[in-house]
Amino acid sequence: MGQHRHADDPHVFVLSGRVDGADQLVPSGSPAAAAEQLSRWIRQDSAARISWVVNQAWQDWILLAARLRPARGLGESLRVTHLFTFEPGDQVGPRLLSQCGAEFSWWALEFGDELDTPLGAPCVACQLTVLPAQAETQKALPPSGADTDIDTWNGWDRYYQVLGWPVEEFDGRLMLVADSDNDDDVTVLSVPADLAEQVQTCLARTDMQAPLLQLPGLPAEALFVVARTSVPVTMPPGVHRVPVGIPLPPSTTAEGPARWITSPGDVQLGRSRDLDVLACIYRLSRPQQQELVS
Structure with missing residues (x-):
């Protein structure tokens, strides 16, 4: 600088x-x-x-x-x-x-x-x-259905770990354990489901789409899994960091299976940060007004 x-x-x-x-x-x-x-x-x-x-x-x-x-x-x-x-x-x-x-x-x-x-x-x-630009990364494909492995999760646990995501097996589910209080490089942002698609379209303009998760128990929310930054940001209304473990596919909850709306294999890994998602939300929610003060 x-x-x-x-x-x-x-x-x-x-x-x-x-x-x-x-x-x-x-x-x-x-x-x-x-x-x-x-x-x-x-x-x-x-x-x-x-x-x-x-x-x-x-x-x-x-x-x-x-x-x-x-x-x-x-x-x-x-x-x-x-x-x-x-x-x-x-x-x-x-x-x-x-x-x-x-x-x-x-x-x-x-x-x-x-x-x-x-x-x-x-x-x-x-x-x-x-902020420094994110380095270019390659797509990482998830395990195929035909893959076999000695572990319970058929390779999915190792796949998420390769992505750099903190995952643990808990109560029969594969959980992403990132939260707002630890030092992990990944965080989860909950966004209203009707807004999440618009945010993903906004991110796509700069090739920064993020993995987007849907949980059956939270039909009104969609969860962006993104790189974490240290910049303090005021969260827009209806948006928050998820401070608890998140079940990842192919886990099944009492309400049904977790599913990817946009899977990690469909995006450039690590490209999208929490700030990128929040910037799109602010652009979509604030009036298109260049002249704020005369």
Whole structure:
């Protein structure tokens, strides 16, 4: 990532302008301090001409984190932290375009004291643009019905283990034991069944379809089995991590057999992360609105 300092100039921003007839030039190392200085100039002189620029002496691109300022009627769910990237010499504002494509006026935003300081729940779509890309993987085919093996599960247990999934046999079922409190690299997201198909279509646009499981006892839910990330995310309504063991095919429950809607053999393994699923849900559920604040 960028954010490197120049040895001879520790200030990432240069603020300039003409205020009350006098020229101003102020360096700043803090996004919050820079925004506050510009606001003071505007309060001092409503006709002030001001400029906020990334220092040309800065060695690399920078990442700013900001969210909407508190306002009456503006819920916390809309005050997610967006990310903005700039190169040395770039103008910051008066309009800022976030990594997810939303546009803001700088004076409508609350900035952190440091570069890329998180201020609250992150914008998932912005996060996806700066997280390292997943490595390409190959499809792994499940055991065929004709395969024979000495174990109870006819090779399925070893198959799931090859995928990197923590599986255990319990009470006559093959269980995925990933949960929200351990350090496993896999997690399970429960999504309303009527939304899951739309999410899978969204994921398919970037070849990130995920294994999708249906349990007969949960007909209104579908379960995405995806790679886990460490980024804290606010869950959308109706979506949650499943913190208990999940029976995997070919297990049978009291209500009937578990079944794959999209099996692991039909997708690129490890391509889809929890953030990818959540980003699609946010895109599908939020209004298609680029201009959030004028």
